[in-house]
Amino acid sequence: MRRILNIVALGAIIVAGIGTYAVNGEQNQDDWMLHVDSNEAVWKNRAVRLSATDMDQSGQDVEVSIEGSRFVNGSYIDEVMQYRSDIGGQDRSFARALKQLNYAQQIKTEDGYVAIGQKGQDTLVLLQSRDGNMVERTEFPNVQSIVDSGWGGMFVYDGTVHIVYNENYELTNQHVAVLDVATTTIDTKKIERDGVLIEYVMGETWGFALGDGQRTTIGKDNRYIPIQATRLETVEADDGEAYSEHMSLSGLYVYDVEENRVVSLDVEQEAIATNVFGDTYQALLADGTETNINLKTLTETSRTIIQDEVGTASYYDGLLYHVSPTEDGAKVDVYDGADLVSEATVTGKEVNPDSFQYYVY
Amino acid sequence: MIEVLGVKKRYRKKQVIEDVSFTAQKGEITCLIGLNGTGKSTILKGIMGLTPFDQGTVLVDGKPIDLNRVAFVPDHSTFPIHFTIEQCEAFMRDFYPTFDPKLFARLVDEFKLFPEDKLNELSKGTLAKVNLALGIAQDPDYLLLDEPFSGIDVFSKEQIVELFSSDLMEDRGVLITTHEIEDIEYLVDKAVMLNRGRIAREFDVEDVRFIHGKSIVDVMREEYGA
Amino acid sequence: MNLLKLIGWELDRVKKIYGLLLGVLITIQFGWLAVFLWRNTVLNEEYRREGQSLLVVFHSYLMSTPYILSIGIGLIVMLVFSGWIWYREFWGRGTFMMRLLTLPTKRIQLFISKFITIMMMILGLIAVQWFALVIEYQIFTTWLDGQGIRQQDTFADIRQLDVFSLLYPTSFVNFIIHVMLIAFVVLTIFTFVLVERSLWQRTIFSPLVSIALIGGVLAIPSTIFYVIEQYLFMDELALILVIGFLFSVATLTIIARQYLQKKLSV
Numbered sequence: 017m018r019r020i021l022n023i024v025a026l027g028a029i030i031v032a033g034i035g036t037y038a039v040n041g042e043q044n045q046d047d048w049m050l051h052v053d054s055n056e057a058v059w060k061n062r063a064v065r066l067s068a069t070d071m072d073q074s075g076q077d078v079e080v081s082i083e084g085s086r087f088v089n090g091s092y093i094d095e096v097m098q099y100r101s102d103i104g105g106q107d108r109s110f111a112r113a114l115k116q117l118n119y120a121q122q123i124k125t126e127d128g129y130v131a132i133g134q135k136g137q138d139t140l141v142l143l144q145s146r147d148g149n150m151v152e153r154t155e156f157p158n159v160q161s162i163v164d165s166g167w168g169g170m171f172v173y174d175g176t177v178h179i180v181y182n183e184n185y186e187l188t189n190q191h192v193a194v195l196d197v198a199t200t201t202i203d204t205k206k207i208e209r210d211g212v213l214i215e216y217v218m219g220e221t222w223g224f225a226l227g228d229g230q231r232t233t234i235g236k237d238n239r240y241i242p243i244q245a246t247r248l249e250t251v252e253a254d255d256g257e258a259y260s261e262h263m264s265l266s267g268l269y270v271y272d273v274e275e276n277r278v279v280s281l282d283v284e285q286e287a288i289a290t291n292v293f294g295d296t297y298q299a300l301l302a303d304g305t306e307t308n309i310n311l312k313t314l315t316e317t318s319r320t321i322i323q324d325e326v327g328t329a330s331y332y333d334g335l336l337y338h339v340s341p342t343e344d345g346a347k348v349d350v351y352d353g354a355d356l357v358s359e360a361t362v363t364g365k366e367v368n369p370d371s372f373q374y375y376v377y
Numbered sequence: 378m379i380e381v382l383g384v385k386k387r388y389r390k391k392q393v394i395e396d397v398s399f400t401a402q403k404g405e406i407t408c409l410i411g412l413n414g415t416g417k418s419t420i421l422k423g424i425m426g427l428t429p430f431d432q433g434t435v436l437v438d439g440k441p442i443d444l445n446r447v448a449f450v451p452d453h454s455t456f457p458i459h460f461t462i463e464q465c466e467a468f469m470r471d472f473y474p475t476f477d478p479k480l481f482a483r484l485v486d487e488f489k490l491f492p493e494d495k496l497n498e499l500s501k502g503t504l505a506k507v508n509l510a511l512g513i514a515q516d517p518d519y520l521l522l523d524e525p526f527s528g529i530d531v532f533s534k535e536q537i538v539e540l541f542s543s544d545l546m547e548d549r550g551v552l553i554t555t556h557e558i559e560d561i562e563y564l565v566d567k568a569v570m571l572n573r574g575r576i577a578r579e580f581d582v583e584d585v586r587f588i589h590g591k592s593i594v595d596v597m598r599e600e601y602g603a
Numbered sequence: 604m605n606l607l608k609l610i611g612w613e614l615d616r617v618k619k620i621y622g623l624l625l626g627v628l629i630t631i632q633f634g635w636l637a638v639f640l641w642r643n644t645v646l647n648e649e650y651r652r653e654g655q656s657l658l659v660v661f662h663s664y665l666m667s668t669p670y671i672l673s674i675g676i677g678l679i680v681m682l683v684f685s686g687w688i689w690y691r692e693f694w695g696r697g698t699f700m701m702r703l704l705t706l707p708t709k710r711i712q713l714f715i716s717k718f719i720t721i722m723m724m725i726l727g728l729i730a731v732q733w734f735a736l737v738i739e740y741q742i743f744t745t746w747l748d749g750q751g752i753r754q755q756d757t758f759a760d761i762r763q764l765d766v767f768s769l770l771y772p773t774s775f776v777n778f779i780i781h782v783m784l785i786a787f788v789v790l791t792i793f794t795f796v797l798v799e800r801s802l803w804q805r806t807i808f809s810p811l812v813s814i815a816l817i818g819g820v821l822a823i824p825s826t827i828f829y830v831i832e833q834y835l836f837m838d839e840l841a842l843i844l845v846i847g848f849l850f851s852v853a854t855l856t857i858i859a860r861q862y863l864q865k866k867l868s869v
Contacts, residue, residue, distance in 0.1 A: 019611030022618060026727050033730020038775045091776035096841045108836065116833050388804055425705050427869045444707040453695070455702040457616065471608045472706050
């Protein structure tokens with residue numbers, strides 16, 4: 017009997033300690049909610065993620081949607097179930113083929129998915145699939161100079177896959193590689209440099225990106241390719257030594273495939289959100305105007321979307337989700353062009369809303 | 378009856394027990410005899426499952442061994458040395474439904490033991506008596522004793538020997554190994570002599586004494602050539 | 604009932620040293636907290652004289668050597684004890700293991716009782732550390748508030764630190780999973796000991812043979828995982844991990860049981 021008390025005593029300590037930990041009053045994800053005032057359809061497959069910025073509110077990131085709220089990094093089981101829920105019944109053949117390549121990038125065109133990746137030290141692999149199921153694979157061997165370089169992105173023009181790369185990882189040595197599938201050879205040409213360089217091509221995704229079935233389709237014959245531009249600046253360090261650093265440029269830029277050079281669209285404002293679909297490059301600027309640029313002709317149209325202060329924004333399925341913080345949390349307005357098609361609010365109970373950043377996914 | 382049937386045991390490269398079969402009856406004292414290293418202790422430990430035999434079977438009353446009914450008393454303590462005699466008794470009471478506290482108390486009294494003593498404070502002789510007391514108080518049908526007289530003083534030896542001829546051993550089967558055969562020769566019913574891993578001789582001690590006029594030691598001399 | 608008794612006896616034998624371990628950990632942590640707060644109080648006074656103020660963060664205390672050492676001591680002691688809980692029974696010509704193996708109780712209960720004892724000791728350490736952490740934080744904030752010294756780090760912040768996110772993850776389900784992994788480590792150590800103690804009379808290489816056997820068992824799911832990992836996605840990999848884990852647990856348990864029941868030699 018006396019010895020059974022040992023079990024009872026230690027058991028009590030364990031129950032008390034671990035019980036206290038288990039019910040520890042953490043921030044409850046159910047404190048947060050998404051209220052959609054109109055047009056719930058545009059919120060299907062969308063969620064607002066809240067990230068704490070203030071030390072006092074630190075805890076887990078929370079995600080709210082029309083289905084409820086959840087911790088972003090819940091239990092391991094939650095993460096796996098969420099992953100499965102995100103990718104649904106989507107065929108994984110294309111993504112599986114891509115997973116075995118290094119430095120994989122992909123885009124979606126009218127002809128389906130196109131991706132490039134590296135195999136070994138000198139082989140470039142091109143994957144194409146109309147539906148994500150049947151995958152065509154083309155290997156380009158002995159292209160070490162391209163494989164051993166930094167990749168700035170890919171696009172399709174004239175039915176052919178192009179890759180922007182910095183030979184020997186030198187930003188000033190930027191080239192475009194054109195892949196010939198029939199002969200499994202690659203032609204390259206150096207991009208005309210005019211101070212402005214390509215940091216990355218817009219609209220593509222790195223990695224095998226499962227669960228992205230709703231990705232926008234980019235045209236395969238756009239002469240002008242939207243890019244994030246950068247410039248190489250010489251900086252002097254404290255010790256007097258000079259070194260080069262690249263600085264991302266604000267404004268809108270495209271790469272002209274036919275003239276092989278970067279073109280500025282004469283927009284000096286920062287782009288808050290960008291979107292590339294079909295032959296259109298769409299951007300929400302800091303002053304609340306939305307610019308649409310035709311990527312075949314470079315004609316521009318603008319309209320004012322947001323009258324008040326611009327918060328954070330992102331494009332999904334051609335819709336603009338604009339978030340502005342409020343006293344109780346945040347307000348999300350959804351625009352289809354200039355039309356406001358949905359309004360929603362994110363609210364939290366007993367939390368300081370100012371301490372959070374909001375992102376729409 | 379304890380039946381040991383065709384058991385074999387190897388230690389690293391040495392075949393310690395070649396092929397041993399014998400029986401030990403309930404109500405009798407059977408003595409396993411042999412020179413050092415002939416496998417006597419190994420056989421006792423093997424019967425208890427402490428050192429599994431490579432081959433062969435052990436049956437107790439026709440069935441696999443029931444540890445409630447067989448007690449093993451080795452030549453050293455089998456409790457942590459910081460345990461007191463009291464703690465040893467408490468342990469036995471906890472796990473042996475047949476353990477008889479009154480019998481243990483009687484033996485503690487007879488052996489003049491002090492329950493609060495720690496095992497590491499006891500002499501070898503006293504330790505042997507504690508071991509024996511715990512084994513007998515288990516009230517087993519069979520008692521296996523491995524060198525119970527090894528290294529203990531003459532007075533403790535006498536006390537233990539007295540126990541063998543007392544009512545406490547009635548109806549129990551005793552299987553004992555010992556080098557001090559002359560101390561208990563007159564109590565032993567059967568001798569099983571081991572040589573080079575096999576049974577050299579197995580005989581009724583009284584028969585050999587009356588018919589051939591030989592003691593166990595005489596038979597040992599013949600067998601081992603000493 | 605025998606199982607409860609066995610656990611009771613195991614805990615009884617270990618309670619002094621366990622108490623000592625807890626005492627050492629508490630002493631290191633709270634002793635160091637006192638030193639830490641005193642040093643910062645003195646430093647703050649110096650800053651104040653110069654017209655500046657000090658900012659003290661709780662995680663500097665937690666990430667300091669004495670504190671990490673205290674947790675390390677707990678970890679190492681429990682790892683060592685997971686093997687020692689068996690090996691000590693073989694000290695001095697077999698001693699207590701002889702008694703345990705001849706008890707009229709199933710041998711697997713010996714295994715289970717020692718396993719539960721170790722797990723209770725580990726969970727007890729985790730529970731006591733939790734209490735200590737809460738109290739340490741309370742002392743920290745109260746003292747600094749009292750001294751008017753600026754401080755940072757909420758209790759939630761500390762939970763994000765590496766060690767504590769492992770010990771006290773924000774999801775209780777993850778905690779259970781971590782405990783299962785700890786249990787797996789204990790099972791592996793137990794299996795090693797039982798195989799080694801079964802073979803020691805046959806070969807001097809019994810420890811190596813034991814490691815090889817266990818290594819072989821663990822190598823099977825590990826190798827499979829390593830080979831197919833590049834072809835699978837997170838949810839598929841999670842399933843493979845679970846299957847591999849269950850396979851390892853089942854196989855080690857079967858081996859441990861087999862050796863305990865049929866081959867263990869004293």
